[in-house]
Amino acid sequence: MKRSQFLALFTAPALALLPGCGKSGDSAAAPGSTAPSGGGAAKKVTVAFLPKSKGNLYFGTCEKGARVAAKELGIDFLFDGPTNTDPAKQNEIVENWITLGVDVIAVSCENPEGISSALKKAQTKGVKVVTYDSDSAPDARSFFVNQATAQGIGEALMDNAAQLVGEEGEFAIIAGSLTAANMNEWRKYIEARLAEKYPKMKLVATKPCDDQKDKAQQETTNLLGAYPNLKCVMAISSLAVPGAAEAVKQAGKTGVVKVMGLGLPSENRAYVKEGVTQSVILWNVEDLGYLTVQTAVALANGTLKAGDKTLKAGRLNEVEVNGTSVLLGKPLVFTKENIDQFQF
Amino acid sequence: MRSPSKSSIQGLLLRHEVLLLGLLFVEILFFLNNARNFGTPENLSNILRHSAEIGLLALAMMPVVLTGGIDLSVGSTLGLCAVLLGVMTHSWHWATFPAALATIGFGGVAGGINALLITTLRLPPLIVTLGTYSLFRGLAEAITQGSKTYREFEPSFLGLAEQQFAGIPIQGWVLVAGALFFGLLVHSTTFGRSFRAIGYSPEGTRYAGIPVLWRTALPYLLTGFTAGIAALLFTARLRQARADAGSGYELAAITAVVLGGTSIFGGSGTVYGTLTGVAAIALLSNGISRIPAVLQAGIGGELASLLTGALLLIALATPKLLKILQDRKRDQTA
Amino acid sequence: MNRYFRELSVASALLLLLGVLAIWAPHFYQPQPLLSRFTAQSPTLILTIGMTLVMLVRQIDISVGSQFGICAVVAGLLAGKGLPMPLVFLATLTTGTLMGALNGTLVATLGLPSIVVSLATMVTWAEVLRLTQQGRLINLPEGTQWFGLSQVNGQLLILAGAIAFLTFSAWFLKNRAAGRFVYAVGSDAEAARLAGINPKTTTFMVFAVMGALSGLAALINLVQSPQVDPKCGVGLELRAIAAAVVGGVAVSGGRGRLWGTFLGLLLLSTINPALTFLHVEAYWEKAIQGLVILLAVVADGFRSRNQNA
Numbered sequence: 013m014k015r016s017q018f019l020a021l022f023t024a025p026a027l028a029l030l031p032g033c034g035k036s037g038d039s040a041a042a043p044g045s046t047a048p049s050g051g052g053a054a055k056k057v058t059v060a061f062l063p064k065s066k067g068n069l070y071f072g073t074c075e076k077g078a079r080v081a082a083k084e085l086g087i088d089f090l091f092d093g094p095t096n097t098d099p100a101k102q103n104e105i106v107e108n109w110i111t112l113g114v115d116v117i118a119v120s121c122e123n124p125e126g127i128s129s130a131l132k133k134a135q136t137k138g139v140k141v142v143t144y145d146s147d148s149a150p151d152a153r154s155f156f157v158n159q160a161t162a163q164g165i166g167e168a169l170m171d172n173a174a175q176l177v178g179e180e181g182e183f184a185i186i187a188g189s190l191t192a193a194n195m196n197e198w199r200k201y202i203e204a205r206l207a208e209k210y211p212k213m214k215l216v217a218t219k220p221c222d223d224q225k226d227k228a229q230q231e232t233t234n235l236l237g238a239y240p241n242l243k244c245v246m247a248i249s250s251l252a253v254p255g256a257a258e259a260v261k262q263a264g265k266t267g268v269v270k271v272m273g274l275g276l277p278s279e280n281r282a283y284v285k286e287g288v289t290q291s292v293i294l295w296n297v298e299d300l301g302y303l304t305v306q307t308a309v310a311l312a313n314g315t316l317k318a319g320d321k322t323l324k325a326g327r328l329n330e331v332e333v334n335g336t337s338v339l340l341g342k343p344l345v346f347t348k349e350n351i352d353q354f355q356f
Numbered sequence: 357m358r359s360p361s362k363s364s365i366q367g368l369l370l371r372h373e374v375l376l377l378g379l380l381f382v383e384i385l386f387f388l389n390n391a392r393n394f395g396t397p398e399n400l401s402n403i404l405r406h407s408a409e410i411g412l413l414a415l416a417m418m419p420v421v422l423t424g425g426i427d428l429s430v431g432s433t434l435g436l437c438a439v440l441l442g443v444m445t446h447s448w449h450w451a452t453f454p455a456a457l458a459t460i461g462f463g464g465v466a467g468g469i470n471a472l473l474i475t476t477l478r479l480p481p482l483i484v485t486l487g488t489y490s491l492f493r494g495l496a497e498a499i500t501q502g503s504k505t506y507r508e509f510e511p512s513f514l515g516l517a518e519q520q521f522a523g524i525p526i527q528g529w530v531l532v533a534g535a536l537f538f539g540l541l542v543h544s545t546t547f548g549r550s551f552r553a554i555g556y557s558p559e560g561t562r563y564a565g566i567p568v569l570w571r572t573a574l575p576y577l578l579t580g581f582t583a584g585i586a587a588l589l590f591t592a593r594l595r596q597a598r599a600d601a602g603s604g605y606e607l608a609a610i611t612a613v614v615l616g617g618t619s620i621f622g623g624s625g626t627v628y629g630t631l632t633g634v635a636a637i638a639l640l641s642n643g644i645s646r647i648p649a650v651l652q653a654g655i656g657g658e659l660a661s662l663l664t665g666a667l668l669l670i671a672l673a674t675p676k677l678l679k680i681l682q683d684r685k686r687d688q689t690a
Numbered sequence: 691m692n693r694y695f696r697e698l699s700v701a702s703a704l705l706l707l708l709g710v711l712a713i714w715a716p717h718f719y720q721p722q723p724l725l726s727r728f729t730a731q732s733p734t735l736i737l738t739i740g741m742t743l744v745m746l747v748r749q750i751d752i753s754v755g756s757q758f759g760i761c762a763v764v765a766g767l768l769a770g771k772g773l774p775m776p777l778v779f780l781a782t783l784t785t786g787t788l789m790g791a792l793n794g795t796l797v798a799t800l801g802l803p804s805i806v807v808s809l810a811t812m813v814t815w816a817e818v819l820r821l822t823q824q825g826r827l828i829n830l831p832e833g834t835q836w837f838g839l840s841q842v843n844g845q846l847l848i849l850a851g852a853i854a855f856l857t858f859s860a861w862f863l864k865n866r867a868a869g870r871f872v873y874a875v876g877s878d879a880e881a882a883r884l885a886g887i888n889p890k891t892t893t894f895m896v897f898a899v900m901g902a903l904s905g906l907a908a909l910i911n912l913v914q915s916p917q918v919d920p921k922c923g924v925g926l927e928l929r930a931i932a933a934a935v936v937g938g939v940a941v942s943g944g945r946g947r948l949w950g951t952f953l954g955l956l957l958l959s960t961i962n963p964a965l966t967f968l969h970v971e972a973y974w975e976k977a978i979q980g981l982v983i984l985l986a987v988v989a990d991g992f993r994s995r996n997q998n999a
Binding site: 066067068069072095190217218219220222223224225226229230231233234235236237238240251254258259262263264279282 | 715915
């Protein structure tokens with residue numbers, strides 16, 4: 013892994029300073045010489061990549077795809093993000109990057125309103141901005157790499173749940189947290205779709221799981237007891253899906269209470285195959301990161317301009333551009349039949 | 357907990373703060389050489405803007421810790437105040453100025469609740485503020501039903517967060533005012549001396565005829581008011597008020613206070629030490645994220661936290677280790 | 691009566707809550723989900739036992755959540771490598787003990803304040819977890835869950851084990867010399883020293899035991915699910931501290947009983963499901979939790995004030 017290599021790189025010289033540890037200097041030289049030479053190179057595009065938070069598999073997978081694209085294009089790739097729940101952290105990182113002299117900032121916005129002012133500041137300083145995953149205000153960025161709109165996600169989730177339960181019965185939502193802006197957007201569209209199309213379904217409760225699998229499991233166990241007629245659990249945070257599935261399985265309600273939601277195939281494979289979880293919806297997260305960096309670099313090089321209809325994006329070939337949205341393609345629905353084809 | 361003698365405490369304190377200043381100096385030198393665009397005016401003003409809220413909370417926390425107490429509820433108070441500001445301006449359609457004043461007032465009320473429980477019922481501050489930590493954050497969540505975000509505040513209010521006066525951002529001036537206020541309070545008034553005395557020995561202070569209850573209450577009231585002010589800065593800077601504002605700020609503030617040399621058991625510490633602690637942490641987290649190799653590896657945030665933790669331990673352990681070594685040497689010579 | 695005031699008041703609050711549930715949400719008492727809920731709280735119970743010890747010696751440990759996470763990941767990775775379970779258990783307990791011993795060394799030997807030491811180690815372990823795991827779930831080999839037993843047997847075994855451990859710990863604290871040392875050091879370290887107890891050793895041991903218990907708790911958590919979440923320990927320190935406080939353990943050390951802690955944990959961990967069963971919106975949970983903690987300490991405050999007066 014990149015990180016462990018780096019850690020070795022960081023600690024080896026420190027050890028070398030201690031008497032008697034001189035030997036480690038040799039091993040430090042090896043990774044050191046392969047490391048990129050930083051700011052010394054000629055005009056190399058620098059893309060700074062900001063996730064909503066670090067330390068979760070979703071953005072970790074995004075980063076992986078982004079690094080692949082960065083390597084292909086031979087650019088300088090910078091990465092940082094909030095490690096804690098402090099909602100101010102994203103703004104701080106963007107404002108720091110402005111003074112760092114990067115060419116493009118790619119960001120998945122936790123707080124669209126707050127971060128847009130920082131992004132506009134970046135634009136006035138000549139830094140180009142693309143958003144991915146979760147958009148800012150439209151005038152604060154040049155392009156949005158759009159994996160699916162909040163409306164698209166909300167409606168896909170609601171439609172899928174309705175289909176699983178025959179458009180009838182009670183269901184509950186397990187969310188990552190009650191405050192996360194994107195989940196609130198999704199919930200808004202889920203509820204709108206529910207009111208509009210599925211009069212016989214009822215949303216009985218929405219519970220937060222603090223993005224922890226065990227908490228999602230406990231909340232689901234409680235929901236199953238408290239609402240004996242529950243037909244479906246919709247988990248809209250990636251760790252909530254396996255948590256909800258385990259609870260349903262332990263309650264002996266496999267197949268009776270359907271489990272579905274947004275999640276990564278690798279974390280849900282066992283439950284989907286057992287038939288506890290019926291379907292997991294997600295876009296190709298690695299491609300999302302990949303396409304974001306492709307878009308950022310094309311923007312910096314001037315090969316992507318306002319009004320373009322397509323973008324040539326490396327291994328993804330021609331990608332459709334609609335207005336200022338670069339489209340990743342439709343969300344994937346993973347079921348028992350196809351889940352083995354996806355490795356992320 | 358019981359310290360050997362006053363003079364040796366002061367000796368250690370002196371050493372601690374000298375140590376910290378030296379470290380700050382090394383940090384600055386290192387980052388000037390290794391971190392990209394660290395010393396630019398824009399970056400320095402960003403550091404001020406970003407650390408103002410935690411800095412203010414740390415300054416207010418200092419007298420609390422000095423009396424031997426702790427306030428875990430400051431981050432939650434900030435969150436509750438930010439949400440109340442949103443309620444007043446959006447749901448009640450108050451003008452921003454009276455709403456802002458009322459926000460500070462609500463902060464005071466929150467601090468007052470802590471103070472009341474801690475002093476009149478003689479309850480341990482750690483436990484009371486652990487309870488209000490949950491309660492205040494919980495109220496903020498209940499008011500917003502967890503999900504409501506207040507946006508679109510008055511532009512002149514939001515503009516405050518971006519403005520400069522004499523080349524220094526407004527937040528910097530607020531921080532200076534806070535530092536002067538708490539510095540004078542702690543070091544130049546009888547109040548301040550009684551904080552120290554209470555932290556050193558509450559019983560002794562009572563026998564000395566000092567009104568211990570009221571003077572223990574005051575620091576908690578002040579942290580409440582300060583959290584209200586910090587909520588205003590926070591809301592203006594982020595252009596939104598939401599129930600999770602200020603999450604985790606209590607630990608950041610305590611870290612700065614302790615790193616700044618105030619004893620967590622009370623009785624010793626200085627306000628300028630706290631300021632140095634705030635600066636050391638702010639510069640570290642900013643500078644680390646500007647080192648090219650760190651940025652490429654994408655571990656700026658993690659490294660900053662790790663180093664802050666290490667710094668805290670080293671700063672606390674070094675004087676103790678020195679003392680142990682000294683004692684050993686003395687034993688050998690004797 | 692007076693001596694068990696806190697235990698009795700927590701127990702009556704719990705009974706009240708259970709009574710409300712019996713009337714308005716009798717589903718709460720279905721045996722299978724009840725068993726699942728209790729089993730899911732067993733790891734927290736183990737942590738709470740450790741936290742009670744730590745608080746009894748007038749210290750605090752806010753790194754237990756991070757320690758728990760590290761232990762869970764170590765156990766998960768080793769089990770995933772196909773190591774036999776007894777070895778996995780041993781390695782995990784050792785990891786926990788070492789982390790606890792680090793806290794213990796810094797607190798007992800160097801005399802650093804435990805709240806600061808454990809704040810630093812909490813941050814350190816949490817960042818190590820983030821850097822190495824990236825939030826990735828670890829899949830466990832088949833047969834790990836419920837020790838390879840059936841679900842009900844596995845749950846009963848875990849629950850019986852946790853209760854047995856609680857009973858043993860309570861007995862140990864009350865009747866063995868080492869247990870009395872804990873109270874002695876927490877009440878007055880100097881007096882304890884004069885009585886021939888080494889406060890430093892006792893404090894160190896308590897932290898080491900806390901670390902070992904984090905490992906044990908992580909293992910009990912691990913066998914309840916086929917996957918390990920590296921973030922599984924986040925926030926557990928506050929739950930353990932809150933349970934101890936509500937159960938009557940004094941932060942000033944030397945006062946408190948494990949049965950009180952147990953009742954405190956039962957009360958706190960009943961609130962969350964109770965709210966779901968009573969159809970209360972989720973956003974009230976944190977406020978109600980905070981209120982319960984405050985009520986418990988305020989009741990104590992009034993009582994001790996009346997006694998003093």
